[in-house]
Amino acid sequence: MRKSLMRMTLRQLQVFRAVCESRSYSRAAEEMALTQPAVSLQIRQLEELVDQPLFEYIGKKLYLTDAAEVLLKASADIFGRLESLDMQLSDLQGSLQGQLNLAVESSAKYFVPHLFAAFKRQHPEVNLHLVVVNRAQVIKRLSDNRDDLVIMSLVPQDMALEFLPFLNNPIVAVAPPEHPLCHAARLTLKDLEPYPLLIREPGSGTRKACEEYLQQKRAHFAQTLEVASLDAQRECVSAGLGLALLPRHAVNLELAGGLLRELPVEELPLYRSWCVVHARGKRLSPVAQAFLAFIRSERAQISALAARFGGTANAPR
Template sequence: MRKELHRITLRQLQVFRTLCSTLSYSRTAEEMALTQPAVSLQMRQLEELVGQPLFEYVGRKLYLTEAANLLLAASTDMFNRLDILDMQLEALQGTLHGELRLAVASSIQYLTPHLLAAFRQRHPQVSFRLEVSTRAEVIRRLRDNLDDLVLMEMVPADRALDFFPFLNNPVIAVAAPDHPLVGRRQLKLAELESQTVLLREAGSGVRKACDEFFQQKRVHLQQAMDMGSGETVVQAAIAGLGIGLVAAHSASAWLRSGQLVQLDFSDLPLFRSWCAVHARGKRLSPVAEAFLAFLREERALVKQLAAPFG
């Protein structure tokens, strides 16, 4: 290793990471409680040690150079290792301490806070950072190693991932109480070909599951409407726009209130599982390991917490 890199300080890296986030010397100075000239000096010294420019202006906008992206990735690994060390030292004293960084697909966003609250009852010193994203964004976050764990369904098969299915996620058909199919028993999926069907947007886990299911069953929807979220599918069904295909928990409150009715299709619900996912070979923090153990060992509690959403 070049000797100059040994002279890089944690403070320089902290300032650098903040500047990468803000892309503004003045905002970085404010966040780091420094003067703007002090931020500029720290970055000039860091560039001398790295031996390459880290930032460049195009017009009036600041951009990271390729060297900066490499340094940012390396510094992220370093600070993650320090976070893990902190947790491990706390664990030696018998206390689980630290932050769980969790990204979840929108289909499980309502249940997740209840899981975290139950986990925190066992480990009160733990804090959380929760990101709710689309399926595509969750997959990107997995690729970029931005989180400790991800909760999602339909885990990509083309990536090196370890995952643990911890809860069923049934997809059901719902409609307004005055829909013509309400009250009919053992409906065939072919009935959907002549109906307006409300679906999650392309790329979502529920939509991917539905598309694969209909292809397998040779059902060809003629009147499908794409909706941007499970909530939108539910509200569109309540409004009478058509039959909604949605994760059961997204519709649970409206089913209980009578604003929606679950239709009795013989081949539904369509069962998929929510999974806890991380990159294969990823070094998990003690908090992440403990949360995985919670999902594995507290299956009855997890189902109990999920019951109001099912």
């Protein structure tokens, strides 16, 4: 090992990570409660130790060099090991402490906080750092080892992943209560085709699942309107801009309050399983291990939570 690397400090790595995340020396300085010259000095010293530049400006934008990308991954491992050590020491004292870094697909954001709250009742000293992204971003975060665990559906088959299905995610057709289809006692997907369909942005897991299912069922919608978030999609349906295929968990309150109606479509719900996922061979922190164990052992409690959201109470087998 280069002797210069042994002189690297954790403080330098903290400042470096802050610059990487904010892509700005000034914002990193504000976050770290330092002056901008102090941040610049820490980065210069770090560049001397690795003997390569870490950042470069193109126009007014700050970019990471290849050396910075490598150092960022190494720093994530270092701080991850320290956090794991802290958790293990807490465990030896008889209590589980630490933070669960969890990334979830956007359509799971309504259910997951309640799932974590149930876990936290067993481990009150554990905290949550939750990131909500679409499926494409979840896959990128898995590839970059950014999180302890992720929760997603449609787990990619071309990656070395471990996953545990734990809850069915029913996707249903919804419409505003004044829509003419709401008067029907029975519908098929073909009956929905004359109306505009609101769809999510490319990269959305719900969009991918629905597109594959509609293709399988030979249902074709000539009129589609792309909406960049599930919340906006739901509001557009409420405004009468079209129909949508949405996770029932995400529209439970609107269905219960009569703001939206679930259409009685024969081919629906479309069921996909929520899975908790991590890279194969990943060293899980004690908190991540405990969360996985909770999901494995508390199926009845998870099913009861799902029932509150209007979803199926049956966990995948």
